[in-house]
Amino acid sequence: MPTLILVRHGRSTANTAGVLAGRTPGIALDERGAEQAAALPGRLAALPLAAAVSSPLQRCRETLRPLLDARPDLPLHTEERISECDYGDWSGRKLAELADEPLMTVVQQHPSAAAFPGGESMRAMQARAVDAVREWNARIEAEHGENAVYVMCSHGDIIKSLVADALGMHLDLFQRVHADPCSVTAIRYTRLRPFLLRLGDTGDLAPLAPREPAPDEGGAAGGGADAAVGGGAGAP
Secondary structure, eight states, X not given: OOEEEEEEOOXXXXXXXXXXXXXXXXXXXXXXXXXXXXXXXXXXTTSXXXXXXXXXXXHHHHHHHHHHHHOTTSOEEEXXXXXXXXXXXXXXXXXXXXXXXXXXXXXXXXXXXXXXXXXXXXXXXXXXXXXXXXXXXXXXXXXXXTTOEEEEEEOHHHHHHHHHHHHTOOGGGGGGOOOOTTOEEEEEEOSSOEEEEEEEEOSOOGGGXXXXXXXXXXXXXXXXXXXXXXXXGXXX
């Protein structure tokens, strides 16, 4: 199955201002975020990307723009289900003031029970994102083969919830996961389980490129695609 390259959008004006952006329109990359996006094509240069999938929000589309300019043949798809969590009435508010809300303790310590006033629950957020990734995995594999690599640009809480799913973690533990702006999180999906290859990576991504297995790597004894002993598919 494919390898998913999850990119968190670059640093935004809301990140700089300490605001919970949510789905508020008009949230763009700030100067640092634009620099991060400009560096993304070089970081992904070694990867034969089959497609790009983006949250519909402006900051994600701006993050992918330099990559798409560098690879004009790379198809772009917009996926509503990987959009930011709908924070409802909390959207646009300062994080400092939200820290005093009783619900914030639930969000941090028991997120599976958290539902934002006028918005969605964190359980619903994870469910839609996981469904989207599973469907895109099947589509990418059908169109480009089981060793395909594709990139998906989304948001911090979405990426953290996808990592939790890949690791078999309960959603209540997902706040232990962190992904910086414009960092890369890579998950290789196989027939039996996903493997987390990178988490919040801001460095060299060339080792993620697909490779042909050496003759002594094939089969159950040598650690095939679903192997979990001695590295197996977890070693790119």
